[in-house]
Amino acid sequence: MAQYFEVHPENPQPRLLKQAVALLSNGGIVAVPTDSSYALVCHLDDKAAADHLRRIRGVDDKHHLTLLCRDLSELANYARVDNKQYRLLKAATPGPYTFILEASKEVPRRVSHPSRKTIGLRVPEHKTLQDLLALLGAPLLATTLIPPGETEPMNDANEIRDRFEHQLAAVIDAGACPLEPTTVIDLTEMGTGGDAVLVRQGRGALGAIGL
Template structure:
C-alpha cells in the first residue's frame, strides 16, 4: 500500500520528502509532480525497480525513459555536452524541456536508446521535485504517468491513489500540475555542427531559446 505525502508545492516539507527519498533508496517507485505532469520515478541503478516501473506503466524496454537531474553538472556526468549544447542547456534550465543527448558510460545500457546510445534528460522547474532530487542525492529515472490505453497523463493525486496505491510505494501530492508535455529537443546533431532537432513542441517555449 502506497504511502501518501501531502506536500506544499511552494514550500515543501523536507521531513516528509526525506521519508520519500528513503523509499527511493530502498528500491521504491513513487508518483511525483513535475513542471509538466505527474510522473513515476525510481533509482537509476536499481534494475528491479526499473523493471517494476515499466510493468506498472505497461511499457516495454523499447520505451525511452528520462533522467531527472538536479543541475547541469549532474547532467554532464550522464551525457556528452559540448560548448554549444551547454549554452542552450544553461538558457533552458530548469524548465519543461527534455533534451536528447549522447549518453556517457555512466548510463546503464538498459535505459539508453538501444541503437543510438542516447538518453533523455530533464532539469524540472518544480520545487518539490528539486528538493526530492537533492535529498536523494542522484538523478532519478522517470516516465510520464499515462495509464495503459490512455493518451493523457494523470493529474489528480487522489485519482493516482485510487488507481495505483497497491502498485506504488508512495504518492507525493503537491496539487495539480500544468498538464502539458515537455518540449523535446534532440541536441545530438549539434555535436557535429548541425542544428537542434525539435522532436515535440510542448510547454517549453521555442522562442525563448531562439529556435
C-alpha cells in the same frame, strides 16, 4: 498500498520527502509532481525498479526514459555535451524541456536507448521535486505518468493514488501541476554539426530558448 505524502507546495516538509527518499532507495516507484504533469520515478541504479516502472507505464526497453537532474552540472555528468549544446541547455534549464543526448559512461547501458546509446535528460523547475532530488543526492529515472493505452498525462494526486495504489510505493501531493508533457528536443545531431530536432511540442516554448 501506496503511501500518500501531502506536502506544502512552496515549503515541502523535509521529513516527508526523506520518507519518500527511503522508499526510492528500497526499490519503490513514486509518483511525483513536476513542472509538466506528474511523473513516475525510481532510483537510477535499481534494475528491478526500472523494469517495474516500465511495466506500470506499459512501455518496452525502446521507450526513452528520462533522467531528472538537480542542475546543469549534474546533467553534464550523464551526457556528452559540447559547447553549442551546453549554451542551449543553459538557456532552457530549469524548465519543461527534455533533451535527448548521447549518454555518458555514467548511465547504465540498460536505461539508455538500446540502439542509439542516447538518454533523455531534464532539469525540472518544481520546488518539491528539486528538494527531493537534493535529499536523494542523485538523479531519478523517470517517465511521464500516462496510463497504458492513454495519451494524456495525469496531474491529480488523488486520482493517481486510486488508480495505482497497489503498484506504487508512494504519491507525493504538492497540489495540481500542469496537464501537459515536456517539449522533447533531440540534440544528438547538433553534436556532429547538425541542428536540434523537435521530437514533441509540449509545455516548453521553442522561442524561449532560441529555436
